[in-house]
Amino acid sequence: MAELIGGGAEMISEVTSRPHKFTVYQPVYRLGERLERYYAISRTVTGALKVILKSRIHRLPHAAFGASIEITDRCNAGCNYCYVYPSEWTQTQRMAGYLNLSTHEHREQEKQVFATLARLHRQGIVHVTLIGGEPLLASKIIYKAAKLFPVVWVVTNGAAKHPVNLPRSVVMSVSIDGPPDLHNRTRDPSGFFAKQQYGYLTGMSAAIARNINESERGAFVHITLTQQSLSQFPATVDWLVTDLTKLRGIMVSGAATTSSDRSQALEIEDKQLIKQMIKDAADRYGWQLFPFNQPLVNSYLFDPEYVITNPAQCTVARRVDSIGFDGNIVGKCVLRDQTDCTTCACNLTGLMRAVSAQDKPSIAGLWRSCFG
Numbered sequence: 001m002a003e004l005i006g007g008g009a010e011m012i013s014e015v016t017s018r019p020h021k022f023t024v025y026q027p028v029y030r031l032g033e034r035l036e037r038y039y040a041i042s043r044t045v046t047g048a049l050k051v052i053l054k055s056r057i058h059r060l061p062h063a064a065f066g067a068s069i070e071i072t073d074r075c076n077a078g079c080n081y082c083y084v085y086p087s088e089w090t091q092t093q094r095m096a097g098y099l100n101l102s103t104h105e106h107r108e109q110e111k112q113v114f115a116t117l118a119r120l121h122r123q124g125i126v127h128v129t130l131i132g133g134e135p136l137l138a139s140k141i142i143y144k145a146a147k148l149f150p151v152v153w154v155v156t157n158g159a160a161k162h163p164v165n166l167p168r169s170v171v172m173s174v175s176i177d178g179p180p181d182l183h184n185r186t187r188d189p190s191g192f193f194a195k196q197q198y199g200y201l202t203g204m205s206a207a208i209a210r211n212i213n214e215s216e217r218g219a220f221v222h223i224t225l226t227q228q229s230l231s232q233f234p235a236t237v238d239w240l241v242t243d244l245t246k247l248r249g250i251m252v253s254g255a256a257t258t259s260s261d262r263s264q265a266l267e268i269e270d271k272q273l274i275k276q277m278i279k280d281a282a283d284r285y286g287w288q289l290f291p292f293n294q295p296l297v298n299s300y301l302f303d304p305e306y307v308i309t310n311p312a313q314c315t316v317a318r319r320v321d322s323i324g325f326d327g328n329i330v331g332k333c334v335l336r337d338q339t340d341c342t343t344c345a346c347n348l349t350g351l352m353r354a355v356s357a358q359d360k361p362s363i364a365g366l367w368r369s370c371f372g
Helices: 031-057 091-096 103-123 135-148 180-187 203-213 230-243 268-285 295-302 315-319 347-356 360-368
Strands: 066-070 127-131 151-156 170-176 219-225 247-254 320-323
Touching (some): 031 315, 066 103, 103 135, 103 320, 135 170, 219 230, 230 268, 247 347, 247 360, 268 295, 295 360, 315 320, 347 360
Parallel strands (some): 151 170, 170 219
């Protein structure tokens, strides 16, 4: 039976009219809460600037003010392209974790994650991104991170309910591959969420829409485009704007691959197409829909003269430590060392370059992402 949006709101309609200009969903802040966030963000900026200044004075090739941390090896999804879980694994196996730990070993490993967070806090890290596995399966760690760091991003597949009463430092980012049917095929080919329904939506897409719309403070959405999903980008944006009542904005990246082979990697023509499609969508809905993909960011991401060829050219690789569930560095970035840098169009690389260039629209977009 189709579920209704909480609080008696209308069920999402299967037949929608042409979407109008996008209105940003903004969580409600009392004055005291907003002042607290201003102070926390100022701590983040000050901490980052200290690290950058120190690295320039001492000519350090790598000096991190941020960290990306795997807080669990468990996952509730079955993405067909996952580099961690074997494709034949059931949801039960994935929920047990890719490290195949016993219950006792898993508890000990979670203690290690808490120790890692404490160590990073002592190091002066001011911004963390929590990943998995599926981080919403480790909510205790999210709450702990929120107490330690002024800005915490949680990257989730969105199929689990969002935690309640989260501190304002926590911001949700839900990963999306395409329109509902495409997303269900790529993220849930085994049908773990086949029985989910929300309005006209079914499967994993239904769970995502319900969880965002019924969450306390909404979420940003991150679309990562591949050669196969490029043509679906306009339909993806239309879906998100139409059906997500608490959509806070969209981030767009191009998928990185382990090879620059034409059959896998995005070509320059593909990247230019992404750039144009973002502009077309922004012309329709407004640039506020894309706080992380302002024009200068898109130039850094998709124009040929800015292609990154090695980690030394990547701001993310130089400023963010990527840490596995075991507390160790996993490689040059969260995508591991196997990734070919020349294929990468990770949004954060362009965003950080634009912020470094003091691009006001990009700074404003990043500012928005610091308010949980």
